Amino acid sequence: MCNKIIAPPLICLLQAALNNPIERSRLLQQQEQIREIMNDIPAREWLFEQICQTDDPNQAKKLIIHMMWSSKLIWHGGGISPDVYSEALSRTWVWFTEHLCYRYNPAQASFVTWFNQRLKGMIQDVIRERAKEERRRLNSPADEEDNEWIYPPAPEPDRWHETIQEWLELVRNNPHLFINCRMQSHPNVNCQVLLIHILKVLGDSGEFSWNAIAQEYGVEPSALRRFCRTRCFRIFRQLLPE
Template sequence: MDELTLYLQSLIQEACSHLPATPQRRKAINLLLRVLLKSGRLETKRDDLYEDALYKTMFNLTETLCDKYDPSRGSFLAWFNTCLRNQHRDELRAAQRHRDRKQSAWQGHEVELDPLDQVASPIDANLLLDTWKSFVQWIKDDPDHRLKACHIENNPEANCQSLAYLRLVVGKEWQEIAAEVGSTRGAISSHWSRKCQPLLQEWLTQNQRLFGEESYDR
């Protein structure tokens, strides 16, 4: 048994000597994971499904570690790699089955949803588009001058209109924006969160309506 194996063994013993969800167990699992993932001794595969397999193996093992792992039956690393190999094989098979089902469903004119597509979907972006377009127009026009008037002291260039435009409409990073308006990154990102975001929030609150009945008289 090599040094790494012995070390992992002692880490597992340490982890399992504490109750689950305790700070001591967590610290021990953190250490165990770090050593394991940095050991360079995990089997690797060069395909898209490897990371999913690794991730699921880590989850399964941390849950069953203290019940299922028996040091007398071999090293933890060997056990981990075996589980990883099996999990990877399962991932490949599941992906194949999914492809086959999709293929036959398509041929039968049914459409089966990818399980990943069934994650609770957020508001349809198309509904937001109108609001977004009005929002962008408001930033560009700033009809009440509210955005332009809210600026960093002694630097009218660093105002909420220019910040909103550069950050949200153009999509620039803070350091580029800072350079453009002649201020520091810290000052403008602070001004942005404290002063500009509430103004944007206020306009959005007053100007949003998507669909449905009129709300009851409040």
């Protein structure tokens, strides 16, 4: 129970949202209230403490992410290619969750402002990388292409099924990293859908066919393979322990 005499009203709202799913759902429907919280330094500092100075930071981290989405303040990219934007957005979420406790200062900027600054820089990184990749592709023999892609490491044979299940949980529990990373010509195909599909097939049979998966989604196998290798696997690897 929040002591309203001691705690400011916004912090009472946040405490209720963390402890009660109904209150959390109610808060996430109040865009103006969320924006007020984002602009309030004591509220930001309190949330920051819940993430970085408690033993169970996951609920607070999820609440912040959901509030950021609900605020409608995340930059939408302007005239940036949707394909570039979605990849940069996915990378920025990875960066955000990894660096929040070490590089963010709640007294200097809101969570969304800090996120948007990095997102704009990440977009430029993606544009530069794609230009470099295209130059390399044009100047490299076709049979060297497969050597450029980095796959996730194969599970140990004696922990195959356990590892596959752990990986499935990682993909399911981090939708914000994957669902906005889509194939440009097939927006219904995103990285979360593909990774879950591939992992389930691997868990059942130990192998999978690019042709079979591509056929299910009505996509060219070479395009699907390239999308997974250059984008989905790259994001997924960042979630794995070193």
